[in-house]
Amino acid sequence: MDRNSAIGITLIAALLLVYFYWFSPTPKPVAQNVEPTVRTEAKADTVRRVEALPDSVLAATYGDLSTAMKGEETTTLLENEDLKITFSNKGGLIREVELKKFKTYSQQALKLMTPDASTFKLKTIYQGKDLDLYGLYYTLSQRKNADSTEVVYTVALANGAKIEQVYSIPAQGYEIGYKLRTEGLGEQLAGENLLLQWKSTVRPIEKDLTDTRINTTITYYADDSYNELKPRSKDKESEAIAKPLKWVAVKEKFFLSSIIAKTAFVGGNVETSIDNGDSSVVKYANIDLQIPKSQLTAGKADFKFYFGPNDYKKIGNVTEGFRKNVYLGWPPVYWINKFVIFPVFHFLTGIISNYGLIIIILVLLLKLVLFPLSYKSYLSMAKMKVLKPELDEIKERVGDDMTKVQQEQMKLYSQVGVNPISGCIPVLLQMPLIFAMFYLFPASIELRQQPLLWAEDLSTYDSLIHLPFVVPFLGNHLSLFTLLMTASTLIYTWQNNQISSVQGPMKSMSYIMPLVFLFVLNSFSAGLTFYYFISNLVTFAQQAIIKRFVDEGKIRAIMEENKKKNATGGGKKSKFMSKLEEAMKSSEEARRKAEEERRNKKK
Template sequence: MEKNQAVGLVIISVLLIVYMTFFAPKEPPKPVQEKPTTTAGASSTTIAATPANIPDSVRAQALGEFGTVAVGTAEEAHLENKNLRVTLSTKGGKVEEVLLKNYKTWDKKPLVLFDKQSSQTDISFQTNSGKTVKLSDLYFKALPVSNQNGTQAITYRAELGAGQSIDQTYALTLDGFTLDYKLSFKGLNQLLTDKPLILSWNDRLKKTEFDLKQNRDHSRLNLMTAEEDFDYLVGKPEQAEIKKLETPVKWVSNKQNFFSAAIIAKNTFSGGEVKASFNQADTTEVKTFATTLAIPAKDVLGSGGEFTYFFGPNDYTVLKKLPFNFERNLELGWGIFAYVNKFLIIPVFHFLQKFISSYGIIIVLLVLFIKTLLLPLTYKSYLSMAKMRVLKPEIDAIKEKHDGDMQKTQSETMKLYSEVGVNPMSGCIPVVLSIPVLFALFNFFPNSIELRQEPFLWARDLSTYDVFARLPFTIPFYGNHVSMFTLLMTASTILYTWSNNQVNTSIQGPMKFYSYLMPLVFLFVVNSLPAGLSFYYFVANIITFGQQELIKRFVDEDKIRAKLIANKEKNKNKQPGGFQKRLQDAMKAASEREAQQKKSSKK
């Protein structure tokens, strides 16, 4: 391994560690003392929970004008397409359960993303008589289900009197993962205040994946404001992270590792509050998200407030079809890394999906594609290292000539580089240019639902770590399991490093030590990451090694030496320019400052 290549490896490793440390989900602030919920533009009254054991007749008396629809019998109805089965109830006219038909939990049980035991939604409003009414206190009549062009729709109506009613309409298309929802208050303008309605949603995320830690690490409460500012909460163990929403909001999403439940407003929510927390000791809970959102009264008293529920996978092809940058629910990295995933990795991955059923083979072909794409950079890097190997005898002679004088050694070395036409940084540039792909993949594999529950060789699920052996104890930063793909990745990296060091004897001392240390560091970093990621890098190491051996056959170091000698004769009296000149000037200035300091100290 050449010095520039080793430096590049160290740079990548440091950047990777910095990236994983500082660009992971934000750490929440210190716990905030909970206060009665105050929603922007809404009443400051907390939505009080109604005791479940209060008889309907007693509840009806407390609801005044709305008491006539507070007595009834709860009945269920279903809307169903090829992706979802939605259960609705006349009690509150609300969603009680959502089943994702084409997915299973990690232990092969039906994947119920939303149910009344773990998720509760409600809408409350204020009357002119000073009462707070919740839709969950009311009974609705289910009108017949309609089916037009494959779209199923059902309306729940609570009739208070002639021309006075509350309508809730749900519509489910033939495919997709969205449930359209419309809330209309007809003829009730004189009964309601102009204060916003309050939508509340408490969602206790259930464990759907094998690795609870990974599931928690990738679970966030996401939101998008009307100004298209994206924000999120992650929460900490036993500490609630709370955020007031002072500006209008377009959508809020309870995002897990691979699935999301969300609500999107056609107009906007005028404000609200969101909260994230979780119990570290409860292995049945991922996180708990609590949301209150203000719905402008004019929306529901007019033509009706229109919303869309999303219950589905965090699949880029699905999410990007929804409005208001809803694809931000998928963690693809920030900046250029997200663009690499969107426009390179994901399209190639989905193209290969059309023809190949084995995701292990798809990963191998993805490696081949990316390595072929980066081959010109790999060749340029190797060519630069070959030039440095050819120059090594002359560089060693300069070091020996100016032994102990670092300034003169560097100055003479840079002069040599200028004469022979070699840029010492050119070996690092290809490595730096490959960093966006490296970081993009670190976001792609942990969030790729395509790999979820897909087996390959001994790995049962490429979206989480493979367990080749369980340890009877836990090793700090490593875990209590052995990932064979991670071991293969580490072994292939060490073997590749050893092979390069045998050829290049210029790597000595600390640099040689670091070249072997970094693979061991990654052994700990990658052990609990998805098997698909470690398998990718294992294959990448093997292919890189093969590319290096192939390139060697086309690089003649004797011809390189002859060309460098010719360049030296040609540029013998040529003044350096560009980067090398600036570097020489900087070294000269540093040398003059050092000499001046020595002269001053003697005085």
């Protein structure tokens, strides 16, 4: 590794450290006055107060709709290949959703909705009085429609008026169709819009609560654009949406709960908050959506729910913009992941069941693609090693004048035909692919609860080594895969330094960076650190192969030939060398003028 390569890598590492410092998942105290439990109880009390009113009072206030305000709650369980869905006649609502093919980290049933964690209201004005359509008691009926089962909840009123909710459950999949209809109530419902309120308490289902919190937020698609509340924020986050809204989702690390409009909601509000003192809750999510009354009366209030995995392969066809719930990184990393890495990864998962083997194959494929760059980088280091005696001689001859040292070094590079930044360029070109892997593993639900050796779950850190105390930035555990990655990186750095011209503090810095990343990556996905460890092992083999084809004697002979040609004026200079010489001449001229000005001032 030559000096320029070392500088380039150090700058990149510094940028990474700044990134992880500002976005590190360290919990902070959350803003006060967040009392979702109290608000939930207040809503329940309101319902109880309405039901406690005498029949005569309800009849006088709500007319024949009053008969639907009292009743006995009954539930209905329906299943398809992927979901267990519990419906209630009270509100005609989905009360519970269980994903049959997934479990929590503790191997319990994974439920994205439960009665105590999810509440819905649909508010309107009926004959001048406040009314919650989800507070009524509905009559249940079921019917078949092709391969789907339809659950119909109805409140029938006088003169043929009615309120109807229709759920369509297909034989498989995570989407549930939903239609909301009213007949004969157009004049009795006031206002232009109905207000749909959805309040969700997100419970922990993964191993790492801190990691789950920074990956849980509300996402939405408004005005043909994907948006989200800041997932890493420790404070209350909210957004008022005053434009057409296609869908809203409560996004957890690996799962989504979403409502999607066939046309659009006319606007809404979204809000998330955290209570860091309560480890039984990940986040609170509040969603308000405006449904045009005209859609109900025209029979066009059509929606669907999605309760399922945040799986890049499965959510692409749910609705527009929905696939962006899987974060693939920033451009150009996003394009590399979307068009190269993810397709290859998903192809491998379709034919291989061992995810350790899949990761090893990914390493081999990536190393094969990057081999020309790796070869060029190694060749550049070999050239700098050959030049090291002459570079050292320049330092001894010139002394402590660093400007003069650099000028003499550049002159030497020009004479022998060596590009001093050629070793840095291959490293920079590899960075987007390396970053693509950095985003691949945390976004891949396929790794969730997949074991490998001592790691029981490749989607989170392996904690084989538990510490009796908490170490700042490290936590209370040591990831063995991260330790192996760090050890192999230190060995790789030592090998490079044997053929590098870098000396002094820069050489010491190359050993510090792997130790820094031990702290950075200790709580990251075990799949990611296993990938980096295997990548280092393959790099050792790759360098051993390259070394057999790099003859330092031939490199020295070519340099001497270049030096002779340049001395006689017969050498052909590259554009880079020509610009380098111009820069050297300009620098020398500027140095000479500065020296003359200094002398004149002394006179």
